[in-house]
Amino acid sequence: MPRVFITGLGFITSIGNDAATVTRSLRELRHGFELYPPFQKPEIPVKVTGTIKGFTADTPDQEDWTFPAAYKIKRELLRTMAPNGLFAQCAMLQAVADARLTEPDISNPQTGLYAASAGSPFLLHYHHDRLTKLGVMRCSPLGIVASIAGTLNFNLIAAFKIQGSSCGFSSACASSAHALGYAYDDIMLGRQKRMFVVGAEDGNTDAILPFAGMRTLSLQTDPNLASRPFDAARDGFVGTGGGVVMVLENEEEVARRGVTPYAELLGWGQASDGHNVAISHPEGSGSAASMTNALRASGVAPAEVDYVNAHATSTLIGDISEARALRTVFKESLPKVAVSSTKALTGHGLSLAGVMESAFCALALRDGFIPGNAHLTQLDPECEGLNIPCTTEARQAGIVVKNSSGFGGANVALVYKRVT
Template sequence: MNRRVVVTGMGAVTPLGQDVATTWDRLIAGESGIDSVTRVNADEFPAKVAGEIQDFDPKDYMDKKEARKMDRFTQFAVAAAKMAVKDADLDITEEIAPRVGVWIGSGIGGMETYETQFRTGMEKGWRRVSPFFVPMMIPDMASGQVSIQLGAKGINSCTVTACATSTNSIGDAFKAIQRGDNDVIISGGAEAPIVNISFAGFSSAKALSTNPDPKTASRPFDADRDGFVMGEGAGILVLESLESAQERGAKIYAEVVGYGATSDAYHLTAVEPGGDGAVRSMNQALDDADMQPEDVNYINAHGTSTQLNDPNETEAVKTAFGENAYNIPVSSTKSSIGHLLGASGGVEAIFSIKSIADSILPPTINYDTPDESCDLDYVPNEARKQNVDVALSNSLGFGGHNATIIFKKYQDE
């Protein structure tokens, strides 16, 4: 069995907005959701800015008592998943529940819960640690809670591949539907990493931008980039077999057609020079989609705004696409929302799908000073109206994880 898979619903919680429409409109307008960090004391860290979710109230999406049993990243996942299911007009009845799965990942899971409960144990004694500590902290609980909240009884899985998490989750869910395991899978990623311990860890690794200006700190592919800006949020899709979507008359945003997943087998945190793993991931996705490089109209880059990632990803695109790489617009939406770690691929999948649906390319903002090692068309500073039939999204993660997903404009063939 090799079924066609389509996207019928989308939900998002991002630094630009707490729904897809607001997030997308602000992104296309060239706005930034990055601001001075408030969830940690900026005086204690070299990094001063972050992409935080402002005024998020979990009670808008779930019972107050249930929300207290969830880490912030899980609350984001539940909110975005409920939005996506509502958007898909999907009624998960007892009849279809066993064929509806959930595949949502998180790069580092419940860091706020970990930090809070560790402090409680140290200050008040270990007997005071919450009995919900472990089920609130573990990364799979976003998927678990979404399954419980929505009554989805199919596959319930969690991919953890650092910053490639969401793209691997969506790709793995795509394959599960394609081969007939489930008819619908709610998939993507969620992250809430802006707490002292993770902020300190990335600061010690010198990975975060120390630019104190919130509006220019995240500047992918720009010569003056100096690190990524940490963000938080969730991006969730409803993936569905074409037969299921047609049977219930669902609207279809796009078709999922290709998936690639590879490993660098090179270094714990550094990108392999030349990006061979990313090249193979993109080539694998193209082969899976039965497409040629010239078929791709837009690439949503991993584009972290770090010294190592951006030129290596640029080189990887040039290797995978040859001379045609110079004809393909490549943008990094992390310039507007920061790096959502394991949630990045979910949100960027939504941006890729919206580029197809709305025929517009999101910009790479803060692109002021060209870098000779980054010489592609990065859609600088302003969105661009352009027809998009095929969009490719890349995600790369610590540990050498590379993931690529390809979306195509849906056609009833």
């Protein structure tokens, strides 16, 4: 069966907008949180988000948006985008350059693109408001493609002239992890030789604040205390946006083009909790099953895993559920498996999380470090027994597992291997 490798990465995140800055943030545990100006009102209890620096996309008029001059985006493309589309476009340009892809490499029937996004509640609300207040003929003809859940697919496929497989994934916070899994399958089955996997979210008021109604967002006013996965004092997650792109290729293409991969994607697994529309199974049964399925599909024993990049979002129930799942899967090997959640630095990117954190794993595997779990001062007693480093470890992992979970108990685990 064909092997699948990561050959390119692109980042627009709260902890950096390029691989070098992101790597430094992961090594030094530099978070991307700030007091978010739109939240600094008495009636809004949430104050902190993971902000995207160097970009301004807070109006419905794309002509007013600002972004780094290095990115050249034609006006006709920009007019069809949501903020998440802007982030994704810039991350895509990075990933293409990083993988050293030419236009013929990108635009052919053997190269596809899978994307994950919730769409743009911000623009959807704006255009619907115009519809009801001003009438249908006062609505932008581009409002639909700029705002609905498939906006990433529409824009990126058109902009980069993608001819292969294309699809959007919607499984909440497991979305881009599902996209990675199915992209892997397409390459393994010989359907495609190369896949772009994209995750992006607006990260603004309309995208983040509704989660406060679910009582899942942190109410901390100190950015240094707001995201604390596995900590006894955690009180919810911190929202963030941005865009991340990963390029997956088969072994034949890697050899033909002479590129050095970041890491190999060995396999993946998924499972559902069958428990609750929004709350993880208390024993983490679905998460445990997804990890077990992923390890079996990858031919990896639990004892061979060096690091788990946890989904842990800093919520009261979710972190404990995942801790129990890890105990179930790793058993006597648990003390040797390092576990951390990089959401302590970035916040929770929602459907972006799976591909963003997988890209972090690729950097760690290539550069020989294990990210620490920032802001952990008092371990929740329910998480005792987990090997959670509070600082980044300068040691090489060989096998890494990335967990993702979403509403409805959708769980995905991905297994990555160091390239030697």
